[in-house]
Amino acid sequence: MTVVSLVGSPNCGKTTVFNALTGLHQKVGNWSGVTVERLSGYYRHDQNNYEIIDLPGLYHLYETSQDKLDEQVARDFIQNGEYDLLLHLLDASSLQSGLYLTAQLLTINKPMLVVLNMMDVAKSKNLHIDVRQLSELLGCPVVPISANHGIGHLKQAIAEQTGTPKAVSTQPPPETTDAITGSKPIYDWIDTVLGSVITGDGRDRVTDRLDAWFLNRWLAFPLFLACMYLVFFITIHLGGAWIDFFSAIAGLIFIDTPKWILISLNAPDWLIALVADGAGGGVQLVASFIPIIGMLFLCLVFLEASGYMSRAAFIVDRLMSRLKLPGQSFIPLIVGFGCNVPAIMATRSLSSHQERLLTTIMAPFMSCGARLTVYALFAAAFFPGAIGTQVVFGLYLTGIALAIFSGLVIRRFIMSDEASPFLMVMPAYHLPGLRHLLASAWYRLNAFIWRAGKAIVAVVIVLNMLSAWSTDGTFGNDNPENSYLSEIGRSLAPVFAPMGIAEDNWPATVGIFTGIFAKEVVVGTLDTLYGSLQREGATTAPQEDDFSPLTMLADVFATVPGNLAALKDGFKDPLGLQIISEGHDDQIAALNVRTETISVMRSLFGSYLAAFAYLLFVLLYVPCVATLGAIHKEYGAFWMGFSAVWSTLIAWCLAVLVYQLGSLWLGDAHQAALWLPAVSLLIVAGYGSLVLAGRRQIKNERLIPAVQLR
Amino acid sequence: MKLSAEALQNALDVNDLRVGQTVRVAGYTQNTGLAEQLMALGLIEGTPVQLMRTAPLGDPVELQVRGHKLSLRKAEASCLRFSLL
Numbered sequence: 045m046t047v048v049s050l051v052g053s054p055n056c057g058k059t060t061v062f063n064a065l066t067g068l069h070q071k072v073g074n075w076s077g078v079t080v081e082r083l084s085g086y087y088r089h090d091q092n093n094y095e096i097i098d099l100p101g102l103y104h105l106y107e108t109s110q111d112k113l114d115e116q117v118a119r120d121f122i123q124n125g126e127y128d129l130l131l132h133l134l135d136a137s138s139l140q141s142g143l144y145l146t147a148q149l150l151t152i153n154k155p156m157l158v159v160l161n162m163m164d165v166a167k168s169k170n171l172h173i174d175v176r177q178l179s180e181l182l183g184c185p186v187v188p189i190s191a192n193h194g195i196g197h198l199k200q201a202i203a204e205q206t207g208t209p210k211a212v213s214t215q216p217p218p219e220t221t222d223a224i225t226g227s228k229p230i231y232d233w234i235d236t237v238l239g240s241v242i243t244g245d246g247r248d249r250v251t252d253r254l255d256a257w258f259l260n261r262w263l264a265f266p267l268f269l270a271c272m273y274l275v276f277f278i279t280i281h282l283g284g285a286w287i288d289f290f291s292a293i294a295g296l297i298f299i300d301t302p303k304w305i306l307i308s309l310n311a312p313d314w315l316i317a318l319v320a321d322g323a324g325g326g327v328q329l330v331a332s333f334i335p336i337i338g339m340l341f342l343c344l345v346f347l348e349a350s351g352y353m354s355r356a357a358f359i360v361d362r363l364m365s366r367l368k369l370p371g372q373s374f375i376p377l378i379v380g381f382g383c384n385v386p387a388i389m390a391t392r393s394l395s396s397h398q399e400r401l402l403t404t405i406m407a408p409f410m411s412c413g414a415r416l417t418v419y420a421l422f423a424a425a426f427f428p429g430a431i432g433t434q435v436v437f438g439l440y441l442t443g444i445a446l447a448i449f450s451g452l453v454i455r456r457f458i459m460s461d462e463a464s465p466f467l468m469v470m471p472a473y474h475l476p477g478l479r480h481l482l483a484s485a486w487y488r489l490n491a492f493i494w495r496a497g498k499a500i501v502a503v504v505i506v507l508n509m510l511s512a513w514s515t516d517g518t519f520g521n522d523n524p525e526n527s528y529l530s531e532i533g534r535s536l537a538p539v540f541a542p543m544g545i546a547e548d549n550w551p552a553t554v555g556i557f558t559g560i561f562a563k564e565v566v567v568g569t570l571d572t573l574y575g576s577l578q579r580e581g582a583t584t585a586p587q588e589d590d591f592s593p594l595t596m597l598a599d600v601f602a603t604v605p606g607n608l609a610a611l612k613d614g615f616k617d618p619l620g621l622q623i624i625s626e627g628h629d630d631q632i633a634a635l636n637v638r639t640e641t642i643s644v645m646r647s648l649f650g651s652y653l654a655a656f657a658y659l660l661f662v663l664l665y666v667p668c669v670a671t672l673g674a675i676h677k678e679y680g681a682f683w684m685g686f687s688a689v690w691s692t693l694i695a696w697c698l699a700v701l702v703y704q705l706g707s708l709w710l711g712d713a714h715q716a717a718l719w720l721p722a723v724s725l726l727i728v729a730g731y732g733s734l735v736l737a738g739r740r741q742i743k744n745e746r747l748i749p750a751v752q753l754r
Numbered sequence: 755m756k757l758s759a760e761a762l763q764n765a766l767d768v769n770d771l772r773v774g775q776t777v778r779v780a781g782y783t784q785n786t787g788l789a790e791q792l793m794a795l796g797l798i799e800g801t802p803v804q805l806m807r808t809a810p811l812g813d814p815v816e817l818q819v820r821g822h823k824l825s826l827r828k829a830e831a832s833c834l835r836f837s838l839l
Contacts, residue, residue: 104794108787140820144794223790227798231820246821255807264810358825362811365827465788465830466814467795470823 045093046206051122051149052133053142054101055471057161060349061133062098063483064195070487089199097127103141103469105148106223123152129206130156136166136173136188137472139242143234144227146182147217156184157205159198164190165474169248178241183213251351251472258352264359271352272378275343280382280413283339285607287332292600294331298324300596313512313519322508326501329562330493333385333670337492340379340386341485347375349476349484354468361466367451370394370466373403377447380410381440384667388674389492396464397745401679402454405687408667409447411440414563418662421567425642426655435656439663446664446694453731458738492674500673507561525573530554542719543661543699544654544707552649552658562668571637574644653710657703664695682741686734693730697723757781757835765835768805768815768828776804777836789833796820797834 052058066085083098099121100114107119122130132149134142149156158179160166166173179186187201188194217233220226258267303320347353353372361371372394380387387407391400419439423432511529512519533554537547545552551573559566649655666688667675676684700723704716757765757780765780779801782789796819797803804818814827 103791106790106794108790138822140796141822144796223793224785227793227796231796231798231801259807259809259816261810354825358809358814358816359811361827362809362813365813465791466825466827467791467830468825469795470816470825 045095046129046202047127048094048096048129048131048202048206049122049125049127050096050098050131050133051118051145052101053103053135053145053469055354055469056101056133056135056142058098058101058133059484060476060480061159061161061189061195061198062096063480063487065199066096067483068486068490087199089203092203094199094202096131097121102145104144104223106226108223122149128155129202130154131159131202132156133159133161135162135471136160137162137169137171137248138469139173139238140234141469143237144230147230147233148220150182150184150213150217151219155205157201158182158184158186160186160188162190162472162474163188163194165248165472168250169244169246169472171242171244171246174241174243178237181213181215181237181241183216248472254473255355258355259358268356268359271347271356272375275340275347275375276378276382278343279336279340279379279386281611282608283336284413285604285611286335288603288607289600290334291328291332292596292603294328295324296596296600298327298331314509317509317512317519318505321512322505323501325508326504327497329504329670330497330500333383334489334493336383337386337389338485338489340390341488342481344375344390345481345484345488346476349474349480351471351473354470357466357468358470367402367448368455369399369402369451370464373399376403376407377410380407380412382413384408384410384412384671385492385674388671388678389488391678392488398459398742399464401683402451402459404675404679404683405454405690406447406451408671408687408691409443409450409664411443411663412563414668415663417564418559418566419659421570421637422645422655422659425645426649426652435659439659442660442698443663446698450690450694453735454738457735458742492677497673500670503669503673504561507558511558529557530573533557539696540661542704542715542722543657543696544649544651544703545658546648546650549648549650556661556665559662560666560669562670563662566662567637570645571641574641574648653703653706657699657706660702661695661699664691664698666692666695686738686741689730690734693726693734697727697730756785757783762835765837767835768831771805771836773805773807776802777838778802780835780837783833783835786833788830792826792834795824796822797824802839803836 050058050062062083062085066087069086071084071086085096085098087094087096099118102115102118105119105122107116121127130149130152132146134146146158160173160175160178163173173188175186175188185201185205187198189198215233215237218226218229220229257263299320302324303316306316306319344353347356353375356375357371359371360374364371364373367373373391376387376390376394379390384407387410388404391403391407394400394403416436419436423436427435507529510532511527513528514526515528515531516526530550533556534550536557537545537550537553540553540556541547551570554573555566555569558569645655649658666672672684672688675687700719704719704723708716761780762783766777771777779797779799781799782792797817801819806816806818806823808815813829814825815831816823816825817831818824
């Protein structure tokens with residue numbers, strides 16, 4: 045196997061070339077000794093196997109005090125690693141910034157091949173590059189490529205160059221030791237090289253013209269918001285239109301079919317619950333996320349590859365710098381309003397570990413689409429008309445405020461690192477190739493499915509077993525009141541008493557518990573349980589299970605056109621807030637809940653205050669299983685637990701505070717005197733220990749630093 | 755290249771520049787890791803630099819250096835000193 049190191053500066057299109065060379069044959073491992081991700085790709089050419097190692101982007105090889113861990117790893121590997129060929133990528137449209145690294149690479153005694161990427165952009169900048177002359181000056185072959193052309197030629201050149209000894213450059217670069225004394229001689233060398241290689245003025249009129257709009261003092265923010273809106277719309281609505289389809293197909297394959305087979309084999313109920321509802325249900329949940337996450341990745345890859353992401357970061361950097369976060373972290377937070385899972389995945393575009401982590405802990409406070417269904421149910425029951433809209437809007441704002449608050453606290457007390465500098469060479473705008481977009485989006489989607497999927501499936505199995513298992517030892521989903529899940533709900537009820545959930549309102553507690561699955565499950569749970577309270581004693585006939593895959597399949601395909609047709613409404617109302625302001629009966633119909641559920645809810649919650657406190661809790665408490673799975677995949681078990689405890693603590697304290705203060709205001713003070721000091725104490729003790737635990741973890745991570753590349 | 759106290763007195767910093775103005779890099783207030791990064795990116799003594807724009811909220815700024823556009827925060831550019839052409 046021939047080992048090739050792919051080296052280049054940030055934003056020179058390394059990922060594009062890597063994807064084009066290796067396609068989907070990529071593998072993620074770790075560099076020995078550190079938990080920095082090592083991304084390798086493989087391909088075959090002329091009966092030989094090649095491994096390409098994608099190294100983090102570098103501007104130079106000097107060690108400085110500003111180095112990030114991934115840069116150190118890359119630097120060390122280039123100088124001391126075992127490989128056969130240095131594949132050095134240069135952005136032809138901005139050779140000046142890339143040749144600095146070239147000068148240093150030439151002094152390393154390894155065979156080298158230079159790839160001139162973005163020749164199309166260079167041409168549009170009116171730059172002509174004498175490739176043969178450049179190759180002679182550098183003493184190594186130079187292969188020009190552009191977005192979708194020249195990859196076959198490149199593979200051939202790699203094959204030819206491997207094993208041949210390093211040629212001597214006719215214009216050898218200076219030997220230097222550090223940036224302070226070395227930069228001048230290196231730039232003199234660059235000027236000499238470029239002087240005999242490049243003709244043309246190099247003014248990028250397309251980029252200048254686009255920047256005049258996108259970075260314009262008055263238009264930058266409206267255009268930025270329009271872009272975010274479009275990403276949001278495409279992800280949630282265009283992607284979301286396929287959720288039913290994916291969910292139903294997965295349900296058919298992983299739930300209904302195994303169930304049918306197991307029933308015909310006379311398998312015991314617990315096995316059916318385990319295999320079909322548990323494992324199959326978990327797979328179905330993961331599958332239902334595929335369309336939105338896939339769409340999001342497509343959008344993000346496009347924004348990155350086109351060059352707009354760097355502009356977006358430039359515009360909003362000021363807003364985020366208070367949190368010592370870079371401008372890029374704005375995007376995951378916006379995406380979080382649609383779904384927290386892709387928001388966590390979108391943090392990957394940030395460059396430092398701590399910045400990614402901080403954004404990840406903030407993101408779940410962005411109220412996602414699933415939580416909106418719960419608000420809608422409560423608005424229908426307690427806050428009809430305009431008040432409902434205000435309540436829901438207030439909940440969104442509360443989420444944002446607490447995200448910022450959490451960010452400030454964590455930055456101040458847990459993370460010690462100074463903000464990393466915002467140094468960025470702005471790439472030229474260019475239209476990315478479709479092949480690259482699809483390959484990059486697929487690579488990230490694939491990683492999500494396998495890694496986050498495992499955690500999600502495991503939790504769904506456990507919750508399903510609990511909900512199907514009755515306390516009298518029988519199995520089945522037909523009596524939810526007696527399941528272990530309900531039992532847990534009832535025993536947890538006292539915990540929620542201070543926020544106004546009475547003991548006989550235990551379904552609300554069960555809803556909170558099942559909401560950990562997915563926030564939209566809360567509505568279904570409440571509907572089932574409140575509905576069954578109403579029908580006390582009445583027994584429903586067990587449903588006859590007709591299994592006819594073909595009709596089901598037809599129904600599945602029928603969901604897509606309808607969902608796509610609804611897109612135009614989604615464009616006007618991307619958050620789906622309309623459901624709140626609709627008439628009362630429409631609201632109930634849209635939610636698919638029974639009318640009696642609403643009346644039972646009203647009598648059991650007893651007051652608007654208790655209902656509002658419950659909504660606050662649902663907004664803020666532990667992120668759903670899928671989000672937790674994503675956090676686990678990206679940052680490990682500790683930070684998953686940290687995020688869960690952090691948000692649940694806020695949720696509980698705030699809900700209790702609001703309920704107790706509200707009761708006080710309404711003249712019902714008998715409990716407030718007890719709970720207000722208790723909550724204050726809990727806030728101090730709880731967050732105190734969270735901060736301590738977080739600090740210890742950060743310290744440990746520094747011993748084994750965890751950085752993820754790409 | 756660290757500047758002498760006297761040279762510092764006469765030099766401009768990033769806040770003194772107008773959008774569109776072209777100046778030369780005079781040097782650095784101190785030799786930090788950040789200064790090394792900036793030097794590697796082409797901001798070395800004598801290099802012409804144009805302030806292309808500031809972000810809509812006033813920070814960061816975009817500099818045109820040696821044919822490429824470099825964006826950095828004013829706080830980070832504060833270690834740089836410029837002289838008039």
